[in-house]
Amino acid sequence: MQDVIVVGAGPAGNNAALSLASQGYGVTVIDSRENIGEKLCTGLVGEECFRRYPIDPALVYREISAASVIAPSNDVVRFQTQYPVARVVNRVAYVKSFADKAREAGAQYLLGRRVVRLEQQNDRVSVVTDDGTTEARSLVLAAGFGSQLNRQLGLGEPSDYVVGVQSLVETEGVDEVEVYLGRDVAPGFFAWLVPTQPGYALAGLLVRKNAPERFADFVSARQAEGKITGPVDKPVCWGIPLRPLRKTYTDRVVVVGDAAGQVKPTTGGGIFYSLLASEIASGALHKALREDKLSANHLGDYQKQWKSLLSNELEVGYSARRVFEYLSDSHISSLIDQAGKNGFVSELAASPDVSFDWHSSMIGKIMGHPTLGGVLRLVNPLLARMAKPPEPGEFFPPEASSPEASMAETGTPV
Ligand SMILES: Cc1cc2nc3c(=O)[nH]c(=O)nc-3n(C[C@H](O)[C@H](O)[C@H](O)COP(=O)(O)OP(=O)(O)OC[C@H]3O[C@@H](n4cnc5c(N)ncnc54)[C@H](O)[C@@H]3O)c2cc1C
Incomplete structure (x- = not known):
């Protein structure tokens, strides 16, 4: 029996696996994807995230020190900072880099296996995939947005979410991040063009309803302006939680990342908070595993700690949103x-x-x-x-x- 099973090899799961495997625990990571990190995302990470969880500079597409905000009136306000505040990174490679380090530290990866059921027992957690059952003393649930697994454990779901839609596009003259506001574009939220490699950008938007239709309109408008110049890949949609779970732990289990709703409600960015929360979760699990005290009572410390770090941001951000x-x-x-x-x-x-x-x-x-x-x-x-x-x-x-x-x-x- 392993010490820990991690369900989900996104930023949250890989970072938890890295931290726990580095401390000598037996860790198995299970993900339904074959390719780690290939989940819909723009790959914008802030400087603090970049410094704390570095990435090979060759995988950074852009440093961001300027952005234009386009009002519904079409007026443009340009923000320029003296130093870069964020970077656009190759998201897949970034997430995979955590998995590579976790593997080096001894974590095992079972890819292409969907977890269909979780069972908590007195002395273990059983994780049932379409391919068999794996058991461990504890579980990190890092299965991202929309997972049914939270519900199986009686932890419910984040109470509010938004839909993101995005596609890679060919561009002309888009060298800075552009953010578009207004009811015609993305009511209550925003749309973006984020340049990646020269001549390309990620076009996307967040919206509560009609994401594909809104996206088609947004792309047509940018095509008419000559900013999007080439064919557009089929857009992909995925949800982003806007509220955290009320309870992010139960007997032998901690929930982290999008699965726990640890996302900035202002922008929908969740990579950094997932990484921070998974570090806290690993610390709490380390203590609980060492003392062999894995009941909900002993894991509650995880929630106290991540809340003391992130709660104010999540509350204020949600109110502003x-x-x-x-x-x-x-x-x-x-x-x-x-x-x-x-x-x-x-x-x-x-x-x-x-x-x-x-x-x-x-x-x-x-x-x-x-x-x-x-x-x-x-x-x-x-x-x-x-x-x-x-x-x-x-x-x-x-x-x-x-x-x-x-x-x-x-x-x-x-
Ligand atoms: C359009 C869009 C753009 C975004 N842009 C940014 C951005 O620029 N910057 C930023 O910080 N954040 C961004 N985000 C949010 C960011 O992608 C997430 O917050 C982040 O990936 C959360 O990490 P995670 O590890 O919690 O979950 P995920 O990255 O979603 O990983 C969860 C993993 O669990 C696996 N999984 C799920 N269910 C099962 C199951 N039953 N069995 C096995 N495996 C399972 C999935 O395959 C997946 O690999 C964006 C989101 C969207 C939708």
């Missing part, structure tokens, strides 16, 4: 217009609050902005509470820095 979903196109255009004025965009870009992975501080800054935050503060009390009052001289000259005064002067973008 919900507010954003309520905004009309004219609100959004007006906010973008305001953001482009008064140097706010450059200040934000230069501020230490800007991070590709930690958004709550940036959201606080936007909420503290006299005009930008004015309306949003009225809409959402949680975000209103965390609004950071501007420093004197920030955004506006000191005499006009009272949010109420500025709102009165400039009007709100309602």
Whole structure:
């Protein structure tokens, strides 16, 4: 019997396997895919993720230090940071690199096997695939979005999600990330062109309904502009959880990554949080395996720890996401217009609050902005509470820095 079975060889599962195998535990990873990491994803990772979990530089397509946001009015605001804040990486190779290291550390991989059932017993967990049964003292469930396996363990599912759709396209003149907003494009969410290798980009969008139709419209509009120039691969759709599971552990089991809903609700990015959570899960399992205390009571520490790291981000991010979903196109255009004025965009870009992975501080800054935050503060009390009052001289000259005064002067973008 193994010490640990990991179901799912995505970032979460591979990193957990790497960490546990490196500590000497017997680990088996099971995945229904033959090719590790080949799950729908854009491969954008923030600098902190990149530093903490490095990747061979040859697998980095781009460094990202600028992005253009295109408002429903077609106005464009360009964010430029002094240093790269993110990189576009070869996602498949990145995820596989964790698996390669886990194998070197002794983990076994069973690929092309779908797990159909999980059974918890007093002294073990049985994992039933279409090919047989494997047993271990414990289980890391890292099966990504939409897995039925969470439910089998009585852990339910993330209560909210969005659908992502994406395809590789040939492009002309798309050298920076472009983000498109508006009800006609991706109501409540956004669409993107993310350049990868020269002449290519990933085109995609997040949306609650009608993802393929929305995507076709988005591509046609970019073709008409001459940005997408070649044939477009068949788009692929997949879900992204927007809320975490209430409970991410049970007897002998911890749930990590998309399966646990550990995803930034603002952008749907989940690679970094999956890696962080799997590191925490491995630490908790290491202690529990060493002491042979694997009941839910002993594994609850995992949830406490990941929540103390990520909960604030997930809560604030989700509140901001919900507010954003309520905004009309004219609100959004007006906010973008305001953001482009008064140097706010450059200040934000230069501020230490800007991070590709930690958004709550940036959201606080936007909420503290006299005009930008004015309306949003009225809409959402949680975000209103965390609004950071501007420093004197920030955004506006000191005499006009009272949010109420500025709102009165400039009007709100309602
Ligand atoms: C369109 C789109 C774009 C995205 N872009 C980004 C981005 O740029 N940056 C970012 O950080 N995040 C992005 N994400 C999210 C990111 O891909 C996920 O958050 C991340 O992959 C989660 O990792 P994971 O290990 O939890 O799950 P996954 O990567 O989904 O891995 C789960 C694995 O479990 C396996 N599995 C599932 N069920 C079973 C079963 N029953 N038996 C055996 N194996 C099973 C699957 O085959 C899969 O390999 C994007 C998502 C989408 C949909």
